[in-house]
Amino acid sequence: xxxxxxxxxxxxxxxxxxxxxxxxxxxxxxxxxxxxxxxxxxxxxxxxxxxxxxxxxxxxxxxxxxxxxxxxxxxxxxxxxxxxxxxxxxxxxxxxxxxxxxxxxxxxxxxxxxxxxxxxxxxxxxxxxxxxxxxxxxxxxxxxxxxxxxxxxxxxxxxxxxxxxxxxxxxxxxxxxxxxxxxxxxxxxxxxxxxxxxxxxxxxxxxxxxxxxx
Numbered sequence: 343x344x345x346x347x348x349x350x351x352x353x354x355x356x357x358x359x360x361x362x363x364x365x366x367x368x369x370x371x372x373x374x375x376x377x378x379x380x381x382x383x384x385x386x387x388x389x390x391x392x393x394x395x396x397x398x399x400x401x402x403x404x405x406x407x408x409x410x411x412x413x414x415x416x417x418x419x420x421x422x423x424x425x426x427x428x429x430x431x432x433x434x435x436x437x438x439x440x441x442x443x444x445x446x447x448x449x450x451x452x453x454x455x456x457x458x459x460x461x462x463x464x465x466x467x468x469x470x471x472x473x474x475x476x477x478x479x480x481x482x483x484x485x486x487x488x489x490x491x492x493x494x495x496x497x498x499x500x501x502x503x504x505x506x507x508x509x510x511x512x513x514x515x516x517x518x519x520x521x522x523x524x525x526x527x528x529x530x531x532x533x534x535x536x537x538x539x540x541x542x543x544x545x546x547x548x549x550x551x552x553x554x555x556x
Contacts, residue, residue: 359402359403359406359407362395362403365395366392366395366396369388369389369391369392369395370388370389370392372388373385373386373387373388373389373392376388396431400430400431400432400437401432401437403427403430404427404430404432404437404440404441404444405440407423407424407426407427407430407444408427408440408443408444408447410423411423411424411427411444411447411448412447417450417451417452417454417455418451418455420447420448420450420451421448421451421452421455424444424445424447424448424451425448427441427444428441428444438471438472439471439472441467441471442467442468442471442472442475442478443468445464445465445467445468445471445478446464446465446468446475446477446478446481448464449461449462449464449465449468449478449481449482449485450481452464453481453484453485453488458485458488458489461481461482461485462482462485462486462489465478465479465481465482465485466482469482474505475505476501476502476503476505476506476509476512477502479498479499479501479502479505479512480498480499480502480509480511480512480515482498483495483496483498483499483502483512483515483516483519484511484515486498487515487518487519492519492520492522492523493519493523495515495516495519496516496519496520496523498512499512499513499515499516499519500516503516508539510536510539510540510543510546513532513533513535513536513539513546514532514533514536514543514545514546514549516529516532517529517530517531517532517533517536517546517549518545518549520532521549521552521553526553526556529549529553530549530550530553533546533547533549533550533553534546534550537550
């Protein structure tokens with residue numbers, strides 16, 4: 343989460359960032375007009391100005407938008423900020439970790455809004471850039487579960503737990519998916535393991551109770 347101290351910086355930097363892109367758009371528009379008028383040297387200069395502006399800001403822009411997204415108060419705001427982030431062209435070797443974080447943030451926001459297929463696509467993108475990200479597998483598992491794709495949810499929980507055995511949410515999701523598929527014994531094992539890791543997981547107690555009631 344973004345600290346309270348960072349939020350004023352984000353608030354002040356975002357308008358500057360949007361102003362910078364507006365200046366780029368203005369240079370491109372002027373270049374198009376000059377090109378249409380046959381003034382090739384001036385048009386070329388405008389396009390070069392736009393390119394120079396554009397290449398100077400991508401990493402800073404990505405950091406500003408990512409920080410803003412991490413502190414955004416609604417999923418819709420997160421999605422908007424990350425959409426803007428992914429429009430920025432920057433070398434992937436310099437930004438892969440940032441883009442993986444951004445894709446995961448947008449996946450989590452889309453899951454909240456019910457845009458499940460897009461959430462899956464974002465998780466795929468995050469995992470493609472960082473296949474050691476247990477949280478991305480957990481988020482994809484949640485989305486598969488919401489789509490009633492329980493086998494796929496279990497597979498992603500397995501992957502998350504292989505990377506991080508303390509992922510209580512992965513254990514809980516796997517237990518819930520196994521229960522739906524009729525694998526009550528395995529589900530019970532997962533619910534018990536979840537409770538041992540996190541005694542505040544009320545759904546794990548509910549799941550365990552349901553199996554005992556059956």
